[in-house]
Amino acid sequence: RRTHSRFLQITVQFQHKLARVLFFSFITSVSHFCRLFCDQESQASRMRVFAVSVLLLALLAFHAVLAQESAAGGASPEDQLEEEGNVESEGAERAEKVPTGSAADSGAGEPGMASDTPSAEQQDEMTKLQLGPSDKVQLSHLFLYPAGAGQVGRSLDLPTGKTIRVAMHMRNKGDSTFHVDLATAAFRYPMDMSYVIQNFSTVRYHGQDVEPGREASFVYQFNTDPQLAARSFGLTVQLGYRDAEGKNYLHSAINQTVSLFEPDEGFDGETFFMYIFLIVLAALACAGIWYLLKTYTPAKKLAAKSRHAVKSSKAAALSADSADGSAPNNNNGGLSPGGNYNLEWIPQQHLDIKNRRAKTAQSPRQRKSPTKQASSDASD
Amino acid sequence: AMSQLTACAFLIGLVIFTCGAAADSDGGAQLIGVKSIANNLIVKGMDVTVQYDIYNVGDKAAMNVQLEEDGFPIDYFAVRSGFQHVRWTRLPPGANVSHTLILTPLQTFVFNASHAVMRYKVSDEATGSTVGYTTSPGEIAVIETADYDRQFSAHAMDWLTFGMMTTPSIIIPFLLWYASVRKYSNLASHSSRKNN
Numbered sequence: 001r002r003t004h005s006r007f008l009q010i011t012v013q014f015q016h017k018l019a020r021v022l023f024f025s026f027i028t029s030v031s032h033f034c035r036l037f038c039d040q041e042s043q044a045s046r047m048r049v050f051a052v053s054v055l056l057l058a059l060l061a062f063h064a065v066l067a068q069e070s071a072a073g074g075a076s077p078e079d080q081l082e083e084e085g086n087v088e089s090e091g092a093e094r095a096e097k098v099p100t101g102s103a104a105d106s107g108a109g110e111p112g113m114a115s116d117t118p119s120a121e122q123q124d125e126m127t128k129l130q131l132g133p134s135d136k137v138q139l140s141h142l143f144l145y146p147a148g149a150g151q152v153g154r155s156l157d158l159p160t161g162k163t164i165r166v167a168m169h170m171r172n173k174g175d176s177t178f179h180v181d182l183a184t185a186a187f188r189y190p191m192d193m194s195y196v197i198q199n200f201s202t203v204r205y206h207g208q209d210v211e212p213g214r215e216a217s218f219v220y221q222f223n224t225d226p227q228l229a230a231r232s233f234g235l236t237v238q239l240g241y242r243d244a245e246g247k248n249y250l251h252s253a254i255n256q257t258v259s260l261f262e263p264d265e266g267f268d269g270e271t272f273f274m275y276i277f278l279i280v281l282a283a284l285a286c287a288g289i290w291y292l293l294k295t296y297t298p299a300k301k302l303a304a305k306s307r308h309a310v311k312s313s314k315a316a317a318l319s320a321d322s323a324d325g326s327a328p329n330n331n332n333g334g335l336s337p338g339g340n341y342n343l344e345w346i347p348q349q350h351l352d353i354k355n356r357r358a359k360t361a362q363s364p365r366q367r368k369s370p371t372k373q374a375s376s377d378a379s380d
Numbered sequence: 381a382m383s384q385l386t387a388c389a390f391l392i393g394l395v396i397f398t399c400g401a402a403a404d405s406d407g408g409a410q411l412i413g414v415k416s417i418a419n420n421l422i423v424k425g426m427d428v429t430v431q432y433d434i435y436n437v438g439d440k441a442a443m444n445v446q447l448e449e450d451g452f453p454i455d456y457f458a459v460r461s462g463f464q465h466v467r468w469t470r471l472p473p474g475a476n477v478s479h480t481l482i483l484t485p486l487q488t489f490v491f492n493a494s495h496a497v498m499r500y501k502v503s504d505e506a507t508g509s510t511v512g513y514t515t516s517p518g519e520i521a522v523i524e525t526a527d528y529d530r531q532f533s534a535h536a537m538d539w540l541t542f543g544m545m546t547t548p549s550i551i552i553p554f555l556l557w558y559a560s561v562r563k564y565s566n567l568a569s570h571s572s573r574k575n576n
Contacts, residue, residue, distance in 0.1 A: 140410055140412075140437055142412050142435055142437050144414065167412045167414055167435070167515070169410055169411075169412045169437065169512075171410070205516075208495070208513070208516070210513070213510075213511070214510075214511045214512065214513070215410070215411075215510060215511070215512035215513065216495070216512060216513040217412045217413050217414060217512065217513065217514055217515050218515055219414055219416075219515045
């Protein structure tokens with residue numbers, strides 16, 4: 001029905017535009033044909049032009065009239081469907097069309113879902129079906145969870161993401177037995193209690209009897225969605241019962257504005273691990289800084305200086321040709337000249353610079369034998 | 381001044397009257413009774429805890445509050461602890477009391493836990509007792525002990541049996557290996573002794 005109304009709207013608008021276009025084209029073509037007519041030389045050609053122009057203008061006029069008519073004709077169904085067109089813009093206006101306080105209306109209440117909007121006759125019927133309270137019954141309520149909510153002096157605040165438990169108390173002040181069937185609840189728009197935002201499940205009590213003069217208690221629970229942002233809703237919790245004749249009643253035990261809040265959990269895993277992560281990052285940063293300082297401290301600069309000194313002393317040692325290759329100054333405390341590694345574990349023959357065959361360096365393949373080589377060296 | 385005074389008095393009287401009229405409870409005590417079963421699972425032969433909470437949401441103290449629980453037949457449930465008929469002398473407005481009844485189901489069945497009955501006097505000067513019904517927990521199913529154990533028991537005997545049955549496939553290879561190791565380590569020690 002909604003799509004049909006949209007289509008009708010679009011065609012009506014189109015026909016309005018079409019009518020306008022056709023009218024303007026009619027005017028321009030009239031003037032054009034007049035000019036053409038006046039420009040003709042002979043009578044025959046003038047007649048021809050006149051005939052053709054009259055035909056075309058008649059066609060144009062006919063279409064324009066048709067478009068206008070359908071545009072006008074579309075207006076009357078458009079009036080009836082006007083409220084559907086308005087739903088998209090003003091959701092609260094819907095209240096005037098839908099009977100108030102009727103829980104028998106199972107509308108989901110989303111803006112734009114206008115398929116449930118009834119016509120005038122249907123609205124009258126629904127008002128007749130509307131269920132209300134019985135004056136022989138007195139209801140009161142108590143919030144079991146959260147305990148003490150909504151009591152005198154405290155606003156009704158409900159946490160999100162929790163199961164809310166309400167106990168309803170019913171007192172039968174009449175003369176006949178009531179049979180309690182169900183309880184239901186809904187979150188509604190606080191400014192307009194007929195507009196349902198969220199319906200909660202109906203709990204059945206299987207026709208529990210409450211005799212005249214007696215009382216009964218009923219528990220109803222519902223879950224508030226954790227994703228509902230902290231805001232206010234109109235909460236209605238209704239008890240459905242019927243009397244001995246079978247007439248149904250729907251009585252609001254709670255019909256007030258509640259505000260939802262987000263309860264703080266106490267231990268939030270996310271925050272806890274975030275703190276651990278930050279501590280680790282800080283520790284990592286400190287470790288990085290310590291490492292950098294260690295590598296680029298004055299000790300490094302000293303080592304660079306000593307490397308220079310050792311280089312010059314090495315050159316001196318080569319030219320000096322001393323038998324004892326390990327002068328006290330060259331030792332550097334068992335460390336390398338740069339101070340980077342420990343020399344003590346390296347066999348001495350590799351460290352003795354004097355024994356290095358720097359001048360007669362040749363490929364080991366050409367070496368015949370160590371003894372032969374020494375003799376050949378000696379001979380050289 | 382006189383007219384002003386009377387007007388004031390009238391207004392004050394009106395305010396008091398409306399305040400009194402707005403009170404829903406007709407000025408007496410109102411007791412809400414909540415009967416709930418604390419167990420998640422009800423198993424034959426294991427304890428079922430039934431908890432009764434009575435809240436006074438009225439304006440006056442409820443006198444001579446009696447709680448009568450006749451909904452657990454004697455051949456289906458055995459009472460382990462707690463009373464089925466309880467009495468409190470006085471329940472002040474805004475207060476609540478709790479009572480616990482512990483039962484053991486004797487059979488496996490589906491049971492309709494109905495309401496308990498409360499009797500109380502709405503105020504000191506009330507003539508008769510008001511009868512109220514607590515909430516009903518609804519249908520409860522008592523399950524077999526075997527079904528419960530299958531899910532929740534420690535299965536000690538099962539583990540022991542399992543251990544005994546898997547032992548051969550572990551012990552036999554171990555013994556073979558151990559014998560072989562010992563043989564070769566003995567040989568090695570012999571040969572080293574010989575060499576030395």
